[in-house]
Amino acid sequence: MSGAEEETKRVSRRHFLKGSLALPLALTVAGGLLTVPSLRRADARGFYLRPPGALAEKCFLGACIRCGKCVQACPYRAIRLAETDAGVAIGTPFIIAREEPCQLCTDLPCIKSCPSGALDKGVTEVEKVRMGTAVIIDRENCLSIRGLRCEVCYRNCPLIDRAITIEPRHNPRTGVHTIMEPVVHRDKCVGCGICEKSCVREQPVIVVQRTPLPQQDAYEF
Amino acid sequence: MALSRRDFLKASAAAAALAAATGGRLGATDVHAAEGGIRWGKAPCRFCGTGCGVLVGVKDGRIVATKGDPAAPVNKGLNCIKGYFLSKVLYGKDRLTKPLIRKGNKMVEASWDEAMDLIASKFRESIAKHGPDSVAMFGSGQWTVFEGYAAAKLFKAGIGTNNIEPNARFCMASAVTGFMTTFNSDEPMGCYDDLDLGDTYFLWGANMAECHPVLFSRLIDNRLKNPKVKIIDFGTRFTRTSQMADKYIRFNPQTDLALLNAIAHIIVRDRLYDENFIRKHVVFKKGKTNIGYGLEDKFKFADDPKPMTFDEYREFLKPYTPEYVSKLSGVPAKTIEEVARLYADKSRKVNSLWTMGFNQHVRGTWVNNLVYNVHLLTGKICKPGENPMSLTGQPSACGTAREVGTFTHRLPADMVVMNEEHRKKAAEIWGVPAEKIPAKPTYHATEMFRALDRGDIKVLWVQVTNPFQSAPNLSRYRKGARKGGDRFIIVSDIYPTRSTELADVVLPSASWVEKEGFFGNAERRGQQWFKMVEPPGEARNDLWQTMELARRLGHGNLFPYKYVEKEMFEEYRKFTLGQGKDLAPYEAYTKARGLRWPVVNGKETLWRYTEGYDPYVKAGEGVKFYKNKPNDYKAVIWARPYEPAAEAPDRQYPFWLCTGRVLEQWHTGTMTGRVPELKRAYGGAVCEIHPEDAKRLKVKHGDKVRVTSRRGSIVLTADLRGRGKAEKGNVFVAFFDENKMINELCIDAYCPISGEPDYKKCAVKLEKA
Amino acid sequence: MPISGVVIKCQMERLGELERELHRPGSVEISNVLGDGSLIAVIESASLEEEISLVKNIMAVQGVLDVRVAYHNFEDQLMAE
Ligand code: SF4
Ligand code: SF4
Numbered sequence A: 001m002s003g004a005e006e007e008t009k010r011v012s013r014r015h016f017l018k019g020s021l022a023l024p025l026a027l028t029v030a031g032g033l034l035t036v037p038s039l040r041r042a043d044a045r046g047f048y049l050r051p052p053g054a055l056a057e058k059c060f061l062g063a064c065i066r067c068g069k070c071v072q073a074c075p076y077r078a079i080r081l082a083e084t085d086a087g088v089a090i091g092t093p094f095i096i097a098r099e100e101p102c103q104l105c106t107d108l109p110c111i112k113s114c115p116s117g118a119l120d121k122g123v124t125e126v127e128k129v130r131m132g133t134a135v136i137i138d139r140e141n142c143l144s145i146r147g148l149r150c151e152v153c154y155r156n157c158p159l160i161d162r163a164i165t166i167e168p169r170h171n172p173r174t175g176v177h178t179i180m181e182p183v184v185h186r187d188k189c190v191g192c193g194i195c196e197k198s199c200v201r202e203q204p205v206i207v208v209q210r211t212p213l214p215q216q217d218a219y220e221f
Numbered sequence B: 001m002a003l004s005r006r007d008f009l010k011a012s013a014a015a016a017a018l019a020a021a022t023g024g025r026l027g028a029t030d031v032h033a034a035e036g037g038i039r040w041g042k043a044p045c046r047f048c049g050t051g052c053g054v055l056v057g058v059k060d061g062r063i064v065a066t067k068g069d070p071a072a073p074v075n076k077g078l079n080c081i082k083g084y085f086l087s088k089v090l091y092g093k094d095r096l097t098k099p100l101i102r103k104g105n106k107m108v109e110a111s112w113d114e115a116m117d118l119i120a121s122k123f124r125e126s127i128a129k130h131g132p133d134s135v136a137m138f139g140s141g142q143w144t145v146f147e148g149y150a151a152a153k154l155f156k157a158g159i160g161t162n163n164i165e166p167n168a169r170f171c172m173a174s175a176v177t178g179f180m181t182t183f184n185s186d187e188p189m190g191c192y193d194d195l196d197l198g199d200t201y202f203l204w205g206a207n208m209a210e211c212h213p214v215l216f217s218r219l220i221d222n223r224l225k226n227p228k229v230k231i232i233d234f235g236t237r238f239t240r241t242s243q244m245a246d247k248y249i250r251f252n253p254q255t256d257l258a259l260l261n262a263i264a265h266i267i268v269r270d271r272l273y274d275e276n277f278i279r280k281h282v283v284f285k286k287g288k289t290n291i292g293y294g295l296e297d298k299f300k301f302a303d304d305p306k307p308m309t310f311d312e313y314r315e316f317l318k319p320y321t322p323e324y325v326s327k328l329s330g331v332p333a334k335t336i337e338e339v340a341r342l343y344a345d346k347s348r349k350v351n352s353l354w355t356m357g358f359n360q361h362v363r364g365t366w367v368n369n370l371v372y373n374v375h376l377l378t379g380k381i382c383k384p385g386e387n388p389m390s391l392t393g394q395p396s397a398c399g400t401a402r403e404v405g406t407f408t409h410r411l412p413a414d415m416v417v418m419n420e421e422h423r424k425k426a427a428e429i430w431g432v433p434a435e436k437i438p439a440k441p442t443y444h445a446t447e448m449f450r451a452l453d454r455g456d457i458k459v460l461w462v463q464v465t466n467p468f469q470s471a472p473n474l475s476r477y478r479k480g481a482r483k484g485g486d487r488f489i490i491v492s493d494i495y496p497t498r499s500t501e502l503a504d505v506v507l508p509s510a511s512w513v514e515k516e517g518f519f520g521n522a523e524r525r526g527q528q529w530f531k532m533v534e535p536p537g538e539a540r541n542d543l544w545q546t547m548e549l550a551r552r553l554g555h556g557n558l559f560p561y562k563y564v565e566k567e568m569f570e571e572y573r574k575f576t577l578g579q580g581k582d583l584a585p586y587e588a589y590t591k592a593r594g595l596r597w598p599v600v601n602g603k604e605t606l607w608r609y610t611e612g613y614d615p616y617v618k619a620g621e622g623v624k625f626y627k628n629k630p631n632d633y634k635a636v637i638w639a640r641p642y643e644p645a646a647e648a649p650d651r652q653y654p655f656w657l658c659t660g661r662v663l664e665q666w667h668t669g670t671m672t673g674r675v676p677e678l679k680r681a682y683g684g685a686v687c688e689i690h691p692e693d694a695k696r697l698k699v700k701h702g703d704k705v706r707v708t709s710r711r712g713s714i715v716l717t718a719d720l721r722g723r724g725k726a727e728k729g730n731v732f733v734a735f736f737d738e739n740k741m742i743n744e745l746c747i748d749a750y751c752p753i754s755g756e757p758d759y760k761k762c763a764v765k766l767e768k769a
Numbered sequence C: 001m002p003i004s005g006v007v008i009k010c011q012m013e014r015l016g017e018l019e020r021e022l023h024r025p026g027s028v029e030i031s032n033v034l035g036d037g038s039l040i041a042v043i044e045s046a047s048l049e050e051e052i053s054l055v056k057n058i059m060a061v062q063g064v065l066d067v068r069v070a071y072h073n074f075e076d077q078l079m080a081e
Helices: A002-018 A022-031 A057-063 A069-073 A084-089 A109-113 A152-156 A194-198 B002-022 B031-035 B112-130 B145-159 B173-183 B193-197 B213-225 B240-244 B256-269 B275-281 B310-317 B322-329 B333-344 B364-378 B397-405 B420-430 B445-454 B474-481 B542-552 B564-576 B586-591 B676-681 B691-696 C012-022 C048-060 C075-080
Strands: A079-081 A093-095 A133-136 A164-171 A177-184 A206-209 B039-044 B053-059 B062-068 B100-103 B106-109 B135-139 B164-166 B200-204 B230-235 B247-250 B282-286 B306-308 B350-354 B388-390 B459-463 B488-493 B505-508 B517-520 B525-529 B635-639 B655-660 B686-689 B704-708 B713-719 B730-734 B762-768 C003-010 C028-033 C038-044 C064-073
Touching: A069 A079, A069 A109, A133 A177, A152 A164, A152 A194, A164 B213, A177 B213, A194 A206, A194 B676, B002 C003, B002 C028, B002 C038, B039 B525, B100 B112, B112 B135, B112 B459, B112 B488, B112 B505, B112 B542, B135 B145, B135 B445, B145 B164, B145 B397, B145 B420, B145 B517, B145 B542, B145 B564, B164 B397, B164 B445, B173 B364, B173 B388, B173 B635, B193 B213, B200 B333, B213 B230, B213 B240, B230 B240, B230 B333, B256 B310, B256 B322, B256 B333, B256 B364, B275 B282, B275 B364, B282 B310, B306 B310, B310 B635, B322 B333, B333 B364, B350 B364, B364 B388, B364 B635, B397 B517, B420 B564, B445 B474, B459 B542, B517 B564, B525 B586, B542 B564, B564 B586, B686 B691, B686 B704, C003 C012, C003 C048, C012 C028, C012 C038, C038 C048, C048 C064
Parallel strands: B135 B164, B135 B459, B200 B230, B200 B350, B230 B247, B282 B635, B350 B388, B459 B488, B488 B505, B655 B730, B686 B713
Antiparallel strands: A079 A093, A133 A206, A164 A177, B039 B053, B053 B062, B100 B106, B100 B505, B282 B306, B517 B525, B655 B762, B686 B730, B704 B713, B704 B762, C003 C038, C003 C064, C028 C038
């Protein structure tokens, strides 16, 4: 395990030096948003959208034996295997949501097919899946936030009214209409990526990202 | 060297950033080009009956952009997602650009001359051999006013047949007969301002959130501003509208008739009505009962209205106790009581809004009557912020199909062919002898396709619509269309559709801003636009196509215009003047962002029949239903009973099937289906099933299910997580998908008064496929 | 010496001013002005740290809504390592 971790470090270091992924991260932190290419393999922070039930990235990389069983099990061909450009992650399963998101099959056949435990058999309900979290990364380009009646991502959300809800507010620009803003709820969003696929903009303005870690404090609200 | 390398890097950095910002169209949005180059013109949206105004940006003969028109009162610069993509609907790769003539199984390109010669000869032959009633036109609520007017004039005053119908028979006919039987004048008294001004809204069988998106946004805003506002959604399926409503009341399909009578029952029982209003403005009537379903070919029905007294009406309502209706409808008696009290609450401004749930109904006319009853009993009508309002689904179902009168029995401005006076007036304006216009209506839409199947109609021309996907009991009519013999079908459209595939001649049409046009939306607002771009290839305006047939049949004199659109409009306008339907001069519409008729002395009318707003109501009259002369200028409260649906679930077919729309796709998807973004957003029809029903059938979300009715069967993906939540024992399927034509399963039963089929109720069974 | 191409989204009203204000030959060069209110700029700097602070500074300018990096080249730096 520690050997594998070591390997991770080394290879991702080389990956960093090849200069394609890691640096813009720094700029993102500094400067706000980063252009997200529509078909992301890994996003700027090296985030791969993994199949449902995947262990935390580090453990996943260690546990996954790259057998491709989950790829075969997926009826929607949403899961694919990372190629050489993925560095250490080569051969691991991942999903490009904008092309074919996870459809959250009720019986989760990918998890069932996984022989190594990299996809956690303890996840048996789609509501429990946590692949990532959808985020509206570009509010100004969201048509609903601009007052149009879009909400396509919301209506396509398989956990509609739970993971994404509509928060209506008055539109001061027209004075008589409602802005119907789609709002993602982190505690319910499973990260399937169906919203990312369905967004009608040329670049999706809602995308799945790594779920932020909870930060503890003593407040109850 | 180092320097030039550096310059190169800088240039690539700039280029990459530019590409990212412009989506790869380098320089396309350069600020200087943006200022020059693009010309903006106004037009109403091509899709729904809301009638949003848009600005169309044209450059180098192409639509390069559209945006909501900030000056348009309906939408103030907003649109729904369909309207957002308007600039793309005309530019699908497979636009029809040349006339096509069937040679065996192949469609062969032809010149306009060949195509029109062939069409004219088929019309001539058929008329000579089988009479004028053997040829027919099936048009549309998407026809411009000019197109509908020209077609009606050619058929009724030229060819001499009433064989003309619009697809609006499939969607608005019951609203028309509702208005006519209650008020003797079509179209609503209220307008969209009621969405801002009222405080209580009952939605009946209307998924406004998806089907009238921008209006719904307006309604919700009213609630955001005013905590008193209540939105109550009556439905048979939990929709996005139900989700945002204050209360969702589910009822068993078809029992809306009983519910409305129960509401009236409570209002009358507890004397919650407005006695003064009733005395002044209302008469009571009853008609025939047990009126049938039109399932047999050539079904005929004529109502026999009889006056009744208020007391008799009270007797009629007796059986509709909340308890009885609760059993029938599944709505708790207490809820019915509450709703009736809300309707009658004197401190509330009450509106009812409805669409296809009422209209596509075997008792569509009745249920329209019944909702008016409640408003008439309580006097909550013809006041700002307080009206019953029928919403429409097509951009000119009102403006063209209904107001121009492109139905078999209609003439412009509420007139009908059965009335001699009306025929005389029409003939006079049209410059033909009065005998020319036949006095007998022939076929309404469903009967028209039955006549084609039987072979009574030989030549059928379809314009701006797709009946061989949208008709009910579709298989019969699709087969009928290709039975051969003397049958000859012409379809004008802009893309290949499920109707063009059955045609003998396909004509490539111009659409939307490829021609000058005029639409009328659901609030009586007429909107004009100019031609902004040329249609592709040899495609031509449907108006030209109709006039060209007229010319070839020797009826060219019916269209003696130079500036066709304007002169035709001014001629049409003559029908409306002095009738309470007055349109403004054409010029006025070229400038205004639409005007709501009657327009008298340059002023539009927001509320009809109301003193201070409607110029036809004199000072001191308050409210006057001045179009209802036969009933002493009063509106009619109709005693209309509950009667069951034509086909209800049974052991063999245990589910109700309901069909309808989704926000992203429009009608049969021929336009929206060409926009990749909309396709991605909602690509294909699915079958909404209640989770418990699915469990019993061992069907999971995403599984394939076979849905079968007595008429057809298709396989669909089961949807248990969707935007719409089917109630137990019900399934819902959208009708836009040309690869999954759910209308094959629908029953062709219709309302005997309106002739409108019931797409919302038939019985199906489900199996795991 | 990293070079990046960035899209700077600005308030429409301030677009013209910002075009002048932000332009600093040798470090920030505005190459295009777009109709949607964006400026396309090339940023050059001595080091990654400097570049980050440059972007930060641009972000802080009044009227700038958003800065996005669309292209980045730092091959010199790689060679140096
Ligand atoms: S689909 Fe895209 S544009 Fe539409 S509401 Fe969702 S995020 Fe906004
Ligand atoms: S489809 Fe209807 S709501 Fe949407 S933009 Fe067009 S007119 Fe407006």
